[in-house]
Amino acid sequence: MAQLLSDQTSSAVTSAFGQLAHTVLTNNARTLEDLVKDMLKPMLKTWLDDNLPTMVERLVRAEIERVARGGRH
Structure with missing residues (x-):
C-alpha cells in the first residue's frame, strides 16, 4: 500500500508540530x-513584615552584646 505522504x-x-508543542509547553511553563x-x-511580604523586624532586632542585640563583651566570632 502506498504512503499518502512522502517522507520529506x-x-x-x-x-x-514538535515546534508548536515545544512553544506551548514553554509558554505555559x-x-x-x-x-x-x-x-x-x-x-512572602506578609511573612517578612511579621518576622523580619523581630529577627533583625534579636540578631543585632546579640551582636551588640558579643561586641560589648569583647568577644570574637
Whole structure:
C-alpha cells in the first residue's frame, strides 16, 4: 500500500508540530511560574513584615552584646 505522504512532507509536518508543542509547553511553563511568583510575593511580604523586624532586632542585640563583651566570632 502506498504512503499518502512522502517522507520529506511527513518529516516537515512532524517538525512543525514538535515546534508548536515545544512553544506551548514553554509558554505555559512561564505562565505557571509567573502565577506562582504572583501568589508567593504577597505571602512572602506578609511573612517578612511579621518576622523580619523581630529577627533583625534579636540578631543585632546579640551582636551588640558579643561586641560589648569583647568577644570574637
